[in-house]
Amino acid sequence: MRAFAFIFICFSILSSQEEVSAVWTQHGRAGMGEFKSWGGLGFFRLKRIKGNTFHDLRLLGLFIPHNTLATARYKSSNKYGAFPKLYRFTVTSLRRSSVSNLNIRYHYNQGFGAFLFDRPSTHLTSELAVSYDMSDYLNNTRKTSYLKGGFFWDFDIARSSFAIDFEYFHQISDILPDETTLSRTEISAEINFWIREPWLFTTGYEQEFYTATERRDARYIYFSIGFRRPLDWKL
Numbered sequence: 001m002r003a004f005a006f007i008f009i010c011f012s013i014l015s016s017q018e019e020v021s022a023v024w025t026q027h028g029r030a031g032m033g034e035f036k037s038w039g040g041l042g043f044f045r046l047k048r049i050k051g052n053t054f055h056d057l058r059l060l061g062l063f064i065p066h067n068t069l070a071t072a073r074y075k076s077s078n079k080y081g082a083f084p085k086l087y088r089f090t091v092t093s094l095r096r097s098s099v100s101n102l103n104i105r106y107h108y109n110q111g112f113g114a115f116l117f118d119r120p121s122t123h124l125t126s127e128l129a130v131s132y133d134m135s136d137y138l139n140n141t142r143k144t145s146y147l148k149g150g151f152f153w154d155f156d157i158a159r160s161s162f163a164i165d166f167e168y169f170h171q172i173s174d175i176l177p178d179e180t181t182l183s184r185t186e187i188s189a190e191i192n193f194w195i196r197e198p199w200l201f202t203t204g205y206e207q208e209f210y211t212a213t214e215r216r217d218a219r220y221i222y223f224s225i226g227f228r229r230p231l232d233w234k235l
Contacts, residue, residue: 022050024233029202029226039064041222052079052087062220069220070096077113085115089127094137097218106137109148122155131169133182144182145173159194180212198229 027045032038041062048055054077062069077089090110096103111129118124127150132143150167167186175181190204207219 020051022048022233022235024048024231025228026231027226027228029224031202031222031224031226033062033064033069033220033222035062035064035069035218035220036067037064039067041224043224043226052081052084053077054087062222066098068096068098069218085118087113087115089113089129091129091131103139104137106134108132109146111148121157122153124151124153126151132173135182143173144171146170146183147172161192163190164188180214181210182215183211185209192228195225198227199225200228201225 025047027043027047029041029043031041033041039062042060044059046057054075056073056075058071058073060069060071071093073091073093075089075091077087079087088111091108093107095105095107097105109129109131111127111131113125113127116124116126127148129148130145131148132145134141134143146169148167148169150165152166153162153164155162165186165188169182169184169186171181171183186206186208188204188206190202193201195201202224203222205219205221207217209217
């Protein structure tokens with residue numbers, strides 16, 4: 001976790017040299033989630049946009065007896081000045097999932113994205129990247145490499161907002177004789193209903209579908225009450 005904070009602060013300081021003012025937004029929520037059984041959920045997100053740069057830190061915990069899901073994810077991206085519909089990005093994440101038998105999975109991907117359309121109430125982006133996993137981060141340094149593609153659609157209707165993400169990871173590194181492919185599809189969807197500024201009700205769904213039938217798919221749904229509001233930070 002300290003590494004995520006350090007990376008986030010470094011990027012903020014470096015990009016603070018730009019003349020454009022930074023816009024910070026914080027999101028927080030608490031509620032219930034189902035991951036084989038029901039339990040408590042906590043989520044926090046910190047987003048920063050300044051000029052053509054974007055930084056996003058997300059922390060999620062779903063705490064259920066005998067089944068736990070915890071993730072930390074940091075994404076940074078930068079638009080190309082001459083081609084504002086194109087951007088480059090990096091994503092770093094840690095994930096623990098007892099249902100998927102993941103102790104701690106370290107994941108990194110880097111690539112390019114494009115705004116297929118970008119309007120005030122909706123935008124659709126597509127990304128292509130090379131990525132790798134370390135599925136037993138604390139005990140094993142062997143990396144599994146992938147080619148990743150994804151589509152991300154956000155849109156607003158009246159007092160509600162929707163987000164739909166689709167990502168596919170195709171394993172390109174060799175599969176060991178005693179293992180199966182880790183190629184997978186990850187799908188998530190989220191709906192936010194504004195109750196009263198800054199409060200909102202959120203419901204969502206996320207699932208991993210593994211190509212190998214021997215591997216267990218992981219799915220969770222959640223319901224929560226949270227807030228979304230700006231921060232008066234200058235960095």
